Structure formats: C-alpha cells, structure tokens
Amino acid sequence: MPKRVAVDDVAAHNERMWERLAKAGIPYTRPQGTPPRTTQGKRRFLDRITNATLAGVDLGGKRVLSLAGGGGWDAILFAELGAATTLVDISSRQLATVRRLARSRGTELDYLRTDMRDLSALGSGEFDVVFHQHSLVFVPDPARVIAEVTRVLAGGGVYVFSTMHPVTFLFYESWTGTGWRPKKTYFSDRPVPVLDPTWDFGRVKVHAPTYEYAHRTSDLVNICVRAGLTVDGLWEWSPHYEGGPAGSDDALEQKLPAFIQIRARKASSSSGRGANGSRRRTDPPAPPPFVRPPGDSRPSPRRTPAR
Numbered sequence: 001m002p003k004r005v006a007v008d009d010v011a012a013h014n015e016r017m018w019e020r021l022a023k024a025g026i027p028y029t030r031p032q033g034t035p036p037r038t039t040q041g042k043r044r045f046l047d048r049i050t051n052a053t054l055a056g057v058d059l060g061g062k063r064v065l066s067l068a069g070g071g072g073w074d075a076i077l078f079a080e081l082g083a084a085t086t087l088v089d090i091s092s093r094q095l096a097t098v099r100r101l102a103r104s105r106g107t108e109l110d111y112l113r114t115d116m117r118d119l120s121a122l123g124s125g126e127f128d129v130v131f132h133q134h135s136l137v138f139v140p141d142p143a144r145v146i147a148e149v150t151r152v153l154a155g156g157g158v159y160v161f162s163t164m165h166p167v168t169f170l171f172y173e174s175w176t177g178t179g180w181r182p183k184k185t186y187f188s189d190r191p192v193p194v195l196d197p198t199w200d201f202g203r204v205k206v207h208a209p210t211y212e213y214a215h216r217t218s219d220l221v222n223i224c225v226r227a228g229l230t231v232d233g234l235w236e237w238s239p240h241y242e243g244g245p246a247g248s249d250d251a252l253e254q255k256l257p258a259f260i261q262i263r264a265r266k267a268s269s270s271s272g273r274g275a276n277g278s279r280r281r282t283d284p285p286a287p288p289p290f291v292r293p294p295g296d297s298r299p300s301p302r303r304t305p306a307r
C-alpha cells in the first residue's frame, strides 16, 4: 500500500479512482500518440499539447514541473527538449507508466508522488515553467495549488494550467430532450454531480466516480492575482467543433468551450517591464489570438463520447 500523500479525503478518493482508471489503461492514464523523433517534431507535438501557450519559450536549460502530468507525454518532451523536468502526480501507477516509457527512451526525469496541493518536497523558486493540464478539476481548493505553484516558481517563471470550463461542465449529462439544464448553480462550491460515473472507451468501461469541481473563471483569475501572479493569457476551447447527436457531449462542446486555460507569470525579482514599458526578451510570447487549435489527438476528457 503506497504511503498516504493525499491532503484530504477528496484526494484520497480521487487517487483510488485514478489508480483504477490506470489499471484499466484508459487513454488519459498513458501517453497517446507517438511524437516525431526530430527536435522540431517533438517541439511541434509539445506545442500542440500546450496549445502553443509556451510557443517560443526556449526550454534548453530550463527547470520544468509537469504537475499532475502522470498520463501525458509532456514531461518526457520537456526533458527531451532540454529542460530539467520533474513529474508530479498522485497516482503511482501513472508515474510508473511514464517512468517505464522515459527509461525506454533514455530520458531522465525526476518523479514525485504527491497531492498537487502539497509541493513541500520541492524548494521555493525551483522552476521556470509549471505546466498543469486538465486536473484542477479534481481538487476543491485551487487557491492551495496556486499558492504552492507560486512558491516553487522562480521569479519570471510561467504557470500554464487548464481545467474543465466551469459553465459547460454544469451541462454534461443534462439533456432534457429539448435543451440542457445545469446540474447545479454556477455559484455553489459543491462538486458537480456525476449521474453516470462510467468512463466509457468502447470496449473498456470503468466505474470510477471521481469528485470534480467547476472553478469559476473569476476565482481562478483572482486567485492568481492574489498570489502575486500576472495573468497574461486566458483561452477557452473545445477539442473539436464538429458537433454530434442532439444532447451529446460533442454537441454541447460545439456550442460551448470544453476547457479553460490560463497563463500566469511570477514577477522577476529584479524588474518587471523594461524602462520604456516594453516586454523583456525573456517574457513568454503575447497570447495568440483565438484560433481553433490544430487537431489534438487527445480525446475529450468526458466519460462518454455521447450520452
């Protein structure tokens, strides 16, 4: 039995559910697709995973934290593109999956099994980039995560995170036959009720009722601001826009964004902007204008392709 790292019963429960999902081998628990072998190809692959929020940031010699990144390629690619990379996740099985893959490629990573709200094993100011995809939804208190991330970020460091879109999230499984009805109010902090907790990937179906929370957009932005971070990009998007049968998740995600992603930056201790107010050369690039992201091979994180 692995030692308890969960800071509360929510995380302990979600850890059990993710171990169950990983045991079944569902897509989110193991890296999907195969990145090209060339450096440029790897960079393109990583830029797709990060939705170009780090495009143009030279990773050579950087220190990167892949937070709750257990099921993805991102940690391996950050490392292969020259960054000293640490992978954090609560799921030992998913850490082991990435460790095996990294070993087979001769790629070095540091691994840490912990709750994303407790990064006490990591020193302050240790990272230039923290990449954190699709997992804030599993904790009730994003402020605790963002406070920890702010602490481990170095001055001038960048934090990119995404989570389920807090409006759209209320409408999955809610089709009445004529329209969608929110499963709870936007203003309550309760977990979003899940009516059918079966993660359905065709032949693989797993009963895993995770606790999931829709974090209000204003809260996410204001938590970053209160933590002392500067938000310099916010995106809302869906993994695809073709739609689907009436009432399906795909139909919903054609009309509303599935995800929200935020980029925030810790002020560098020396100075902020240049004397003339211009961006410093080490700043991340300006947020790209909204474009439909290029075909992302990742499946939508909903449990069923269509209800």
Ligand SMILES: C[S@@+](CC[C@H](N)C(=O)[O-])C[C@H]1O[C@@H](n2cnc3c(N)ncnc32)[C@H](O)[C@@H]1O
Residues within 6 Å of the ligand: 011, 014, 015, 018, 028, 067, 068, 069, 070, 071, 072, 073, 088, 089, 090, 091, 094, 114, 115, 116, 117, 132, 133, 134, 135, 138, 139, 301
């Ligand atoms: C939807 S997956 C995303 C995985 C990865 N970031 C990616 O995009 O491929 C959610 C991840 O969050 C992890 N997780 C859930 N609760 C966590 C917690 N409290 N602390 C750390 N990791 C957690 C799960 O183990 C799982 O790997």
